[in-house]
Amino acid sequence: MLKEEPAPASGGEAASERVAKHLRAQILSGAIGPGERIRQEDIAEQFGLSRLPVREALRMLETEGLTELQANKGARVPHLSMSEVDVIYRMRESLEPLALGESLPLLDTADIERLGSIQSRIEANTDIQGFLDLDREFHLLSYSGCTVEPLSSYVVRLWNTTQHYRRAFIALSGPGRMWIVNAEHQLLLDAIVRRDVVDAGNILRGHIRRTRIELAQHPDIFGPGK
Amino acid sequence: MLKEEPAPASGGEAASERVAKHLRAQILSGAIGPGERIRQEDIAEQFGLSRLPVREALRMLETEGLTELQANKGARVPHLSMSEVDVIYRMRESLEPLALGESLPLLDTADIERLGSIQSRIEANTDIQGFLDLDREFHLLSYSGCTVEPLSSYVVRLWNTTQHYRRAFIALSGPGRMWIVNAEHQLLLDAIVRRDVVDAGNILRGHIRRTRIELAQHPDIFGPGK
DNA sequence: TAACCCGAAAATGGATCCAAAGCTAGAACT
C-alpha cells in the first residue's frame, strides 16, 4: 500500500487535491470510520509528500464535514450522535425537495432514462455496499440539474457525513424492508417522468422522513448513549 | 495599520485562528467586499507572520463560506449571483424555523428578555450598520438554544455569506419599509414568549420569504446580469 | 491599430527544519 516513489510526475492537478480525493474515498467507503484519528505524517508518508499538502487536504475535507481539526490535537472523522444525525435528516427533508425542484426542469430524457436504469440495478442488487453506491447515485443524479451553490454542494455534504450511519443501519435492519425503498423510488421516478415537482417533492420528503424514523429505532448504531 | 511587532507573545490561542477572526470581521463589516482578492503575503506582513498560518486561516474561512480558494489563483471573497442569494434565502426559510424549533424550548426567561431589549434598540436605531448588527444579534440569539451540529453552524454560515447583500439592500431601499421588520419581529417575539413553535416558525418563514422577494426586486445589487 | 507572442515579475504550492503543545509512562510521595 506504500507508494515510495516521490510523486511520479503527478496528474497535473494539485497534490493536496489528490490527497483529499483519496481520503474522501477512504472515509466514504468506511475504511476510516467515525471517531478514527488521521495522523498527518502517516498520510504524508503514504503519498511521499510532506505534511503540508496533507494539512491542506484535511482542511478541504473539513469544508465538506468529513473531518474535524482541533488545534494541537489533530484530525478525526467526526463522530455523530443520534440527535445530530436526526437533525441532518430533517435538514435533508427540506433541502432535497428544494434541490429536486431546481433540478427537475433541467433534466433531459437521457438523465431520466439513466435514473430508471439505476433503479433497475437497485432492485437486482443484493449486497450492502452495492445498494449504498446505487442509492447515492440515484438520488444525486436526480439533483444533478441543480447547479446553484451552496445548495448543491451542501446536499452532497449531508449525504457524505451520514454515509457511515446509513451503512450501519442497512447492515442491521437487513433486506426485510428493502421493498419500501423500491416502492418509494418507483413513485419518485414516476413523478419525475411526469415532471411533477410537487408530487416528487412530497414523495422525496416522505422517503427521507421514513428513513429518519426507522433510524431512530436503532440507537445502538451510535456510540455513547447521549 | 501595520503591526511590526513579531506577534507579542500572542493571546495563547493559535495564530491561524487570530488571523481567521480578523479576516472574518473584515469581511462581515464590508471592509473586504465580494469579488475582492486576498493576497496571502499582505495579511502575513500585517500580522508579522509567515504565509502559512494565513493559508490555514483562509481554509478555515472557506469552511464558513466566507472565502474561496482556487489552486494557483489565490483567495477571493465569493461573488454571489442573484440566483445564489435567492436559493440561500429559500434554504433559510426551511432551516431557520427548524433551528428555532430546536432552540425555543431551551431558551430561558433571561434570553427572552434580552431579545426584547434588542428589539427595542432596533426600533430606536437609525444607521445601517447598527441595524445589521442588531438584527443579526436578535435572530442568532433566538437560535442560541439550538446547539446541535451542523444545523447551528450552517445557519450562521448562511447569514455570514449574505451579509454584504443585506447591507446593500438596506442602503438601497432606505428606512421606508423598516416598520415591516419591526412588526414581524414583534409578532415573532410574542410567539416566542408564548413558546409557540408553530406560530414562531410560520412568522419567521414569512419574514425571510418577504425579504427574499423584496431583494429580488433589486437586481442591480448583484454584479453582472446573470 | 489591433492581435499575438514571449519574457519577467509576482503570487501561490510544496519541502525541510525548528518550536511548542499533548499525551503517556514511570517514579516518587502520601
Next chain:
DNA sequence: AGTTCTAGCTTTGGATCCATTTTCGGGTTA
C-alpha cells in the same frame, strides 16, 4: 495501593527557502 508530578516522546503549528504557475507588460507583426 492509589494518586500526582515529572520527564520523555509523539504530534502538530510555524518559519524559511525553493519550485511552479499565473499574470501582466512590452515588443513585434499581420
